[in-house]
Amino acid sequence: MADDGVNTKVEAVSKATTETIELRTEDGGVFDVDKPVAMEFLILKSFYEDEGRVFDKTSIRLPNVKQLELSKVIEYCTRALEFGAKSAAAAGDKDAERMVRQEREGFEAEFVDELSNEMLKELILAVNFLDIKEMLDFLIRSVANRIRNRSVAYVRQFFDIENDFTPQEEDQIHQENAWAFEGVDAD
């Protein structure tokens, strides 16, 4: 894929001697990712484990991922590892554990607040491809929260779903639980 001149090198967690893996996105982005973070991507982890190869700084192309998404994924996974470490360190101390939990919740709320619906969807597709369970769970939770009080029309647009009901059919189904349409957020 032609290099469009954008060469983004992102250094994740700054530890002097951490090994990195180079990841190239489909739109020309190049990322140096710390190995622990990259190993959160099960698609990469299984590649390294299957091949049984000695780790070297190979460059890997990710065909289904764009730079914007990858940078967000790296940001989340890096912080997730940090929180994991903090949580482990706080184990046994209930108050410290609570503090870590709250800090994490704060980060996650801010992280998802900044995402448009489009970005949220693109991230889900990218994370699903990269096979990162924890982040996928988080994104799924975020989508559920975002749509729970939304209208049918909003949700159709969100997921790009075509309405295949006739107006009579839809009206019938609506009437079966008319009360469920009350108190819904305006579009």
Place this chain on the structure above:
Amino acid sequence: MSKLNRDFPSDVITDILCQLPVKTLLRFRCVSKRWHSQIDGPDFVQLHLGRSLATKSNLSLILKKWYLYSAEFDSLHTATELNPPLNIIWGLTEVFGSCNGLLALCNSEEDMALWNPSTRKYQRLPVMLVEPPSGDVRPRRFTFYGFGRDPINDDYKVVRMVQFVSQDGDDGFFSTELKVYSLKTNSWREIKDFPYYLRFMFQLGYLLFYRRGYGVFAGGALHWVLPPGFGWDCQIVAFDLGVEEFRIVPLPDHVDQGFEMDLAVLEGCLCLLCNYDNDYVDVWVMEEYGLKESWTKLFDVSQSTLNRAFGHVMPLAYSKSREKVLLEVDRDKLFWYDFRRRRAKRVRIEGAPNSFSADIYVGSLVPLGGGEVDRKALKPQKERKKSNTKHMDKFLSKGFKLTL
């Protein structure tokens, strides 16, 4: 805004749907034919229910005094009034069971219904008359109720057991009528074969306390207490909803005698409450149903724990972190009991009646045939509340009907 040129994976959509509350899902049935058939499908109903139970979401507390109220378990902040489907014979509609999103309601022995408050659908049970024993003597009677899920037949069942004892008590006259309703077949069936010890469940002194006639559902069976009698200590009687048979559930080995027994359920596990003279209560939980060795003493509650005298303690649910348990005390107070700190903290719910029975309820899509509640038609008549409250406060116990 670019159009997604890749299909959203269907298992991701399922995971998202699983996290939505029932009201939202009922609305989203309109989104498309695919979503409609998915949300209505029995697999998804189970998946959604399973996830709610595992993550403790969609949970509420159902409170009953004259009317029914619900409060979200997450916050336990405000109680909102519910509109159950039975004609509200003011104050007398009882909730005698809560299972997988279905509530079992009764106005009387012959007027019962199953109700899903989340979907607002209900099923009135066909009227099944109670047949008192023949003869001139009018016996005393007591009715035991129970509701739960039969996992073997994937069915929900209601049990109604009416016991008759002659007025003189000692002359040995006795009869039991046991009938079981199945939701799947929407029909009743009488069971004529049952163990002799059932007759000893009818002990006025024990049954005076509200709700002791309601079976506790755990391990696919309904449980009641067999109070102590001549030659035995209390026992736990179980009615297996699958095979529709009775058995005795063994008690823990090292439990001190001399207590009054009650039963409860915590996250599907049977609990044994041993009340020692209202001085303290030991709470045991059967971690693995049916396995005697799995009885574990979970905690005990004393007067000093609650900072007050008490008569009756009922555990309702663990907190999400499992560090605490919600307790109902004396039918009018709620406490969070902290296991680690061994302290109890009072919970006050805005709008809740000042005395109540409490049940844990999980919102689900579990379907019921038949009718739907019309909110406007069944709004309870609040005007009658004031004049009758004083009168009813003197009434001892709702579940107890003494026929003389």
